[in-house]
Amino acid sequence: MRILLTGVTGYLGSNLASFLISNGHSVTGLKRASSSLNRVEKILPNLSLYNIDESDLSSFFREQEKFDVLIHTATSYGREDHSVIDLINSNLVIPLNLLDVALDNGVKCFINTGTSLDKLINPYALSKSQFSDWGKYLSKVRNFSFVNLKLEHFYGPGDDKKKFISLLISSCLSNVPELNLTDGNQLRDFIYIDDLLSVFKFLINSTSTFEPGFHEIDVGSGSSVELRQLVKFIHEITDSKTRLNFGALPYRDFESMLSRADTTMIESLGWKCIYDIRAGITKTIELEKGLL
Numbered sequence: 001m002r003i004l005l006t007g008v009t010g011y012l013g014s015n016l017a018s019f020l021i022s023n024g025h026s027v028t029g030l031k032r033a034s035s036s037l038n039r040v041e042k043i044l045p046n047l048s049l050y051n052i053d054e055s056d057l058s059s060f061f062r063e064q065e066k067f068d069v070l071i072h073t074a075t076s077y078g079r080e081d082h083s084v085i086d087l088i089n090s091n092l093v094i095p096l097n098l099l100d101v102a103l104d105n106g107v108k109c110f111i112n113t114g115t116s117l118d119k120l121i122n123p124y125a126l127s128k129s130q131f132s133d134w135g136k137y138l139s140k141v142r143n144f145s146f147v148n149l150k151l152e153h154f155y156g157p158g159d160d161k162k163k164f165i166s167l168l169i170s171s172c173l174s175n176v177p178e179l180n181l182t183d184g185n186q187l188r189d190f191i192y193i194d195d196l197l198s199v200f201k202f203l204i205n206s207t208s209t210f211e212p213g214f215h216e217i218d219v220g221s222g223s224s225v226e227l228r229q230l231v232k233f234i235h236e237i238t239d240s241k242t243r244l245n246f247g248a249l250p251y252r253d254f255e256s257m258l259s260r261a262d263t264t265m266i267e268s269l270g271w272k273c274i275y276d277i278r279a280g281i282t283k284t285i286e287l288e289k290g291l292l
Helices: 011-022 037-047 057-063 085-106 122-139 164-174 193-205 227-236 264-270 278-292
Strands: 001-006 028-032 046-053 069-072 110-111 143-149 152-153 178-181 190-192 213-219 243-246
Touching: 001 011, 001 037, 001 085, 011 028, 011 037, 011 193, 037 110, 046 178, 085 110, 085 122, 110 193, 122 143, 122 164, 122 213, 152 164, 152 193, 164 227, 164 243, 164 278, 178 193, 178 227, 190 278, 193 213, 193 264, 193 278, 213 264, 227 278
Parallel strands: 001 028, 001 069, 028 046, 069 110, 110 143, 143 213, 152 190, 178 243
Antiparallel strands: none
16 A cells, blocks of 8 residues: 655654554655654655655655655654744645645545644644644535544653653663652553554554545553553663652643543454553663663
């Protein structure tokens, strides 16, 4: 299958590109000209790359054979002092332009990596929600399949050190003096990277079953863990000396106290979560130690 993949140099995108290539798919990746190729270095001989900010998208699609599916993983979390306008441009304007050109050139299935976060919790979540709303509208008026993944928190070795689990693991392994945390009573669903990649495998194999229109699918492990217990578990198995200051930080405005994916839909396609949170965290820590 010919797959166009955005965000190919990111953590999820690079892992997904490698996974898809190993499963016999042809992958063309879209990236920014300034993006590092470190994550995709090993698969470069089997990966076609184009710079989205240096290409005429209309010409790009005309020069390519027709793509069977477009998978959109590119995103901006707004963690590097990006303005709200930058965030909207990255998470809404650019993907809308891409979607419009892709539809003009015969793409019939668009898989969007969305978020399960409440849209009012931060500008990132709001911009992601707005794009999925546009997908819902356009799928009706332009007769294509828009598959929106309400993705819970994912993690794995080599992930961005600013993300919650990666930050916890690196801090505990490095024995930073202290970590300031909320009370940690939130319940969260975390999915290990290998399980997430297998979700995409099942979705790609099932694209013919998605009729034109909007399809929303919860993606996660299907189980929740209390953050306080998760932090304590990571602290314990890393044998860390870091002091955990629970209650030092307030909860965010609009904080959700329970987040858990309803995996009924994806399980109906034959998918099953392999790694529970303890197994996934243990494997992540083992592999992270090898990266230090």
